[in-house]
Amino acid sequence: MKILVAIKLVAALDEDFEIREDGCDADPDYLDYQLNEWDDYSWEVALQLAEKFPDKIEAIPVTVGPERAEAGLRKCLAKGGERGIRVWDESLEGSDPMVIGHLLAAVAKREQATMVLAGTLASDHAYAQTGMCAAAELGWAHIAVVSRLDLDPEASEANVRRELEGGIEEELAIQLPAVMTIQLGINEPRYASLRGIKQAKAKPLETLTPSELGLSPQEVGEAGSLSQVRRMYIPEKGQAELIEGTPAEQATRLAEIIKELRGDA
Amino acid sequence: MAEILVIASHRSGELNPGTLEVITAATELKQATGNKISVVIIADKPDQYVKALSVGGVDEIIKVSVPQAEFQPDYYESVVLAVADERKPQLILAPHGVDAWSFMPVVAAKRRYGCATDVFEIRYEDGKPVAVRAAYAEKMHMELDFPHKETVVLTIRGNTYKPSETSATPAISEFQAPAVEPRTRHIGFHAPDTSGDVDIAQAEYILSIGRGIAEEDNVEQFNELADQMGFTLGCSRPIADNGWLPKSRQVGQSGKTVSNCKLYLAMGISGSVQHMAGMKHVQTIVAVNTDAEASIFNIARYGIVADLFDIAEELKQHFQ
Numbered sequence: 001m002k003i004l005v006a007i008k009l010v011a012a013l014d015e016d017f018e019i020r021e022d023g024c025d026a027d028p029d030y031l032d033y034q035l036n037e038w039d040d041y042s043w044e045v046a047l048q049l050a051e052k053f054p055d056k057i058e059a060i061p062v063t064v065g066p067e068r069a070e071a072g073l074r075k076c077l078a079k080g081g082e083r084g085i086r087v088w089d090e091s092l093e094g095s096d097p098m099v100i101g102h103l104l105a106a107v108a109k110r111e112q113a114t115m116v117l118a119g120t121l122a123s124d125h126a127y128a129q130t131g132m133c134a135a136a137e138l139g140w141a142h143i144a145v146v147s148r149l150d151l152d153p154e155a156s157e158a159n160v161r162r163e164l165e166g167g168i169e170e171e172l173a174i175q176l177p178a179v180m181t182i183q184l185g186i187n188e189p190r191y192a193s194l195r196g197i198k199q200a201k202a203k204p205l206e207t208l209t210p211s212e213l214g215l216s217p218q219e220v221g222e223a224g225s226l227s228q229v230r231r232m233y234i235p236e237k238g239q240a241e242l243i244e245g246t247p248a249e250q251a252t253r254l255a256e257i258i259k260e261l262r263g264d265a
Numbered sequence: 266m267a268e269i270l271v272i273a274s275h276r277s278g279e280l281n282p283g284t285l286e287v288i289t290a291a292t293e294l295k296q297a298t299g300n301k302i303s304v305v306i307i308a309d310k311p312d313q314y315v316k317a318l319s320v321g322g323v324d325e326i327i328k329v330s331v332p333q334a335e336f337q338p339d340y341y342e343s344v345v346l347a348v349a350d351e352r353k354p355q356l357i358l359a360p361h362g363v364d365a366w367s368f369m370p371v372v373a374a375k376r377r378y379g380c381a382t383d384v385f386e387i388r389y390e391d392g393k394p395v396a397v398r399a400a401y402a403e404k405m406h407m408e409l410d411f412p413h414k415e416t417v418v419l420t421i422r423g424n425t426y427k428p429s430e431t432s433a434t435p436a437i438s439e440f441q442a443p444a445v446e447p448r449t450r451h452i453g454f455h456a457p458d459t460s461g462d463v464d465i466a467q468a469e470y471i472l473s474i475g476r477g478i479a480e481e482d483n484v485e486q487f488n489e490l491a492d493q494m495g496f497t498l499g500c501s502r503p504i505a506d507n508g509w510l511p512k513s514r515q516v517g518q519s520g521k522t523v524s525n526c527k528l529y530l531a532m533g534i535s536g537s538v539q540h541m542a543g544m545k546h547v548q549t550i551v552a553v554n555t556d557a558e559a560s561i562f563n564i565a566r567y568g569i570v571a572d573l574f575d576i577a578e579e580l581k582q583h584f585q
Binding site: 017026124126127128132133135144159161164165172183184222230238239243247250251252255259261262 | 368373406451452454502506530538550562567570582
């Protein structure tokens, strides 16, 4: 069986950034890209399963994004796996999680995958939608915020836990095929070895376009999205009163604040 | 008259208080637009929640019986879609939380409704909803609209609206749940083992550590410092995930809310939304961080831009 793992390069803002001329996003010159933290965990889930059942499970990272997104695939492949898939063409500019989920679903069908894993959310915009939109398109069983996953590739269902509020977990059985979103802390993601990083450069990446996956122009970009960003702005924020000075002076003031508040001055 | 559907959330027989906050959000919209508010309660025994849901501007409570007491995505989706097909609501609202994450985007995707998650402001412009949410790890806000969408699905961030308290006398109706075969099966709940450990939710003075402490070996010195100061040691998610402190010490959305805390000293915590959800209400927050841009400084009363080890070392001298 194949497990597709959705991965995303997330954009972080530089300290001093500017807003794009149309007012709808940050100026791309001020963005730094890195692999979404959650995706390290979902890729590790898939790798561990593929290692446990080497003849039965293949783990494949998939991303939607321009050429720079290949860095995310290579980062995953440096830890394991044999190939990656990237979906892109310019019609995908302005796409929301619905479109990304739809594309993931189309890749899952093409690969005849049995499971799709995605991060619970991504650290940039925290939509927490993409995996579940893929589930809706596929019509598969689904659950979000998975904190433990036990799978026997011969079985018709998997045993999982999902994280609730206050540290409580729900244990449940989920039918396969399924889409799950993975929570931080489900495992300890490995580091890539230098050898792995070198090998990853030679692993094949397949590039697909939305039309090759059967999506029409109405199903991509803004037309296929469920929302449209009409403005982004820097919110007014509170700012702490800064305690200045040397560490000794700062600590003295902090101790005063604590003792005053507690009435043990 | 257009309708707003609120999907109630509950667990183990308790209504999620976020539901009452969402009712407040809906009530504000009702005042602006004249929309009707209908709350959908999906449970094995929906009657038990009717009284608690009869609040604010609620006009109708739609009871839907399903075979399972606990949340199950296939039941929730099929019910919400069936109600929405019949009522054609303008908005479908639910509290932003782990249950909503498993079904609200699916509802939106199946009908290609408009959709936005983690929303903290909703308003109408020219008769159309506009939603505001965070972008780029809270550094910016984004305003979303929903061109050509007759129905919009929104999940509402917790602690944004006050829970609705005024009582109401809504009409009560029943709705027949569509027959579906659920594809997940509830087995049980697992609570973290907190036996023998302090209850951080009850602590008044908390010293909380985050990624900034860098290594497991450094935990002990903060444990000692907390003891010396008479504080309880807490932490943010990465520390608990690494197993450096028990899960019961974790403050935040997936950990504890520190409801009794009077002073929260955050050391080496940059302040993710999830962490702040558990402590931003504390009146006196002091943050120590090397990064002057860390979001924790936006909610802290006092800020110290410095190395946390230097501050810890100096602070010790004051609590001998």
